[in-house]
Amino acid sequence: xxxxxxxxxxxxxxxxxxxxxxxxxxxxxxxxxxxxxxxxxxxxxxxxxxxxxxxxxxxxxxxxxxxxxxxxxxxxxxxxxxxxxxxxxxxxxxxxxxxxxxxxxxxxxxxxxxxxxxxxxxxxxxxxxxxxxxxxxxxxxxxxxxxxxxxxxxxxxxxxxxxxxxxxxxxxxxxxxxxxxxxxxxxxxxxxxxxxxxxxxxxxxxxxxxxxxxxxxxxxxxxxxxxxxxxxxxxxxxxxxxxxxxxxxxxxxxxxxxxxxxxxxxxxxxxxxxxxxxxxxxxxxxxxxxxxxxxxxxxxxxxxxxxxxxxxxxxxxxxxxxxxxxxxxxxxxxxxxx
Amino acid sequence: xxxxxxxxxxxxxxxxxxxxxxxxxxxxxxxxxxxxxxxxxxxxxxxxxxxxxxxxxxxxxxxxxxxxxxxxxxxxxxxxxxxxxxxxxxxxxxxxxxxxxxxxxxxxxxxxxxxxxxxxxxxxxxxxxxxxxxxxxxxxxxxxxxxxxxxxxxxxxxxxxxxxxxxxxxxxxxxxxxxxxxxxxxxxxxxxxxxxxxxxxxxxxxxxxxxxxxxxxxxxxxxxxxxxxxxxxxxxxxxxxxxxxxxxxxxxxxxxxxxxxxxxxxxxxxxxxxxxxxxxxxxxxxxxxxxxxxxxxxxxxxxxxxxxxxxxxxxxxxxxxxxxxxxxxxxxxxxxxx
Numbered sequence: 247x248x249x250x251x252x253x254x255x256x257x258x259x260x261x262x263x264x265x266x267x268x269x270x271x272x273x274x275x276x277x278x279x280x281x282x283x284x285x286x287x288x289x290x291x292x293x294x295x296x297x298x299x300x301x302x303x304x305x306x307x308x309x310x311x312x313x314x315x316x317x318x319x320x321x322x323x324x325x326x327x328x329x330x331x332x333x334x335x336x337x338x339x340x341x342x343x344x345x346x347x348x349x350x351x352x353x354x355x356x357x358x359x360x361x362x363x364x365x366x367x368x369x370x371x372x373x374x375x376x377x378x379x380x381x382x383x384x385x386x387x388x389x390x391x392x393x394x395x396x397x398x399x400x401x402x403x404x405x406x407x408x409x410x411x412x413x414x415x416x417x418x419x420x421x422x423x424x425x426x427x428x429x430x431x432x433x434x435x436x437x438x439x440x441x442x443x444x445x446x447x448x449x450x451x452x453x454x455x456x457x458x459x460x461x462x463x464x465x466x467x468x469x470x471x472x473x474x475x476x477x478x479x480x481x482x483x484x485x486x487x488x489x490x491x492x493x494x495x496x497x498x499x500x501x502x503x504x505x506x507x508x509x510x511x512x513x514x515x516x517x518x519x520x521x522x523x524x525x526x527x528x529x530x531x532x533x534x535x536x537x538x539x540x541x542x543x544x545x546x547x548x549x550x551x552x553x554x555x556x557x558x559x560x561x562x563x564x565x566x567x568x569x570x571x572x573x574x575x576x577x578x579x580x581x582x583x584x
Numbered sequence: 585x586x587x588x589x590x591x592x593x594x595x596x597x598x599x600x601x602x603x604x605x606x607x608x609x610x611x612x613x614x615x616x617x618x619x620x621x622x623x624x625x626x627x628x629x630x631x632x633x634x635x636x637x638x639x640x641x642x643x644x645x646x647x648x649x650x651x652x653x654x655x656x657x658x659x660x661x662x663x664x665x666x667x668x669x670x671x672x673x674x675x676x677x678x679x680x681x682x683x684x685x686x687x688x689x690x691x692x693x694x695x696x697x698x699x700x701x702x703x704x705x706x707x708x709x710x711x712x713x714x715x716x717x718x719x720x721x722x723x724x725x726x727x728x729x730x731x732x733x734x735x736x737x738x739x740x741x742x743x744x745x746x747x748x749x750x751x752x753x754x755x756x757x758x759x760x761x762x763x764x765x766x767x768x769x770x771x772x773x774x775x776x777x778x779x780x781x782x783x784x785x786x787x788x789x790x791x792x793x794x795x796x797x798x799x800x801x802x803x804x805x806x807x808x809x810x811x812x813x814x815x816x817x818x819x820x821x822x823x824x825x826x827x828x829x830x831x832x833x834x835x836x837x838x839x840x841x842x843x844x845x846x847x848x849x850x851x852x853x854x855x856x857x858x859x860x861x862x863x864x865x866x867x868x869x870x871x872x873x874x875x876x877x878x879x880x881x882x883x884x885x886x887x888x889x890x891x892x893x894x895x896x897x898x899x900x901x902x903x904x905x906x907x908x909x910x911x912x913x914x915x916x917x918x919x920x921x922x
Contacts (some may be wrong), residue, residue: 309856494854
């Protein structure tokens, strides 16, 4: 627990992949709660690739405003109310929501902060990973759009990532054959040996994702959980089975470009396969989060699913960790212990 | 009624748009029905852009085999049984199905021919247009995937074509604001003045479809009935409204290429708009054809919808007419009177 408020500020708008020099850690005094406000001590900060999008100029949308240069970087936190001058919040209560990459946050109850009740039988940080937005993205994307049936071939991109690992584990629980794509042979081995999926494709290997799909999905793909768009999406569209479902959940290949990347050429196959492609953002399912959390928690307690997380200590390391994530350094959810 | 069997043979595989020289009309004697067979006099031949696809080498799929050089060109016909040595078929009965571009066809009941009962209050040729595969493509694509609501902005590409004109008219009946894309100012005028849609975009005009969408769909698109893929699809994805639905019904821009055309770059917008894109082929809905035909026939009798067709006389002109269709020459359904 720092006696200063460490905060990461956006120093420059990233061009392409974010760079360490785009972020800057500043120290400030711990803020004081004014009338109607409460002070949150941030216990964990969630790192989410999707937030890269809102670092671009003019990227504000109905989901959130664009981040401004010099301002603290917007992020999701899990924290504890330390002091309250708001009658709805009491010191000691746990809260989650969107504040910034910082040690302490002020809130007044009109912002994107909600109280949470943690199940003591699961690790608290899991509420940012398996039981948080990324785990729930996998859960609702797979259940609502993917509708995997036992025996289906389910392909997951960025399979070792925060969303991907949960999608992989869930599809295995549901009786599917699961193939994941990732960026190194070492992560391929981890996916098969540790996470327990059926096959993994290193898209950087010779022949790329196309060769990997030819080898590991020779009969095509029933469900594709897309976290990257770009070439992986295109190659997969060409191999869709009849009635295939594609969850368009992320476009990692697009975050790091000023221009949108080349799109999928194989749209004709989408027609002949009568495939469904659907854009998905988990925030639409807020009212159903309890359902997803209950199921994922049950699987966690039963030992059927793992909360795969990588914990990094210190708010000052948040910017660097975020950049590492885009270089494919993490396995599972990347969480900062503040 | 010819005393010869005129047949159009595939002389060469089209490269890009089909060319008149890719087809050849040959004369043969009228075939004789053998045991178990029946002879069909083809009254009308349907011209369908989608069949271009199966003129490519190795294009055979679960839907139909690739056409072979030198063989008669596969096509949909509406005809009358002239002579039958098959106990299930009687001379005088009407039949529809897939044979070839020819004056007479032989069938044996194990092929893609079905009996039909025509409603005498509608023109017989409408069963190849408004009430045929193209009209039903518009009907089921719009109803099942597009789900247009009154007030929705519905965009239709190749709006003056066989599928497009029906999609436009239906969306108007359903209370939508309808914008169509087409290939000439003259067809734009026809779409607005004669077909009664709200605005039309000539995609060949300066600024292309993007400028037209900025002008005529300034608030975005709720439903896009896509018959072309390519740039029109891409520009539309960039302008999808929240919860938009895209019917991927044709890929005209793809038929005339050896390589698939550049795909849509704006897949990220599909995610943030939570849009649905679904591939659609009307042949999956065969069991529901009566429902679609009943509704479209009712609208036709009530004067709410037109059977827009262009009739060309003589089997010998089938190849030329098919080529003209790819040059944007037709309005509505192109039908050969055999």
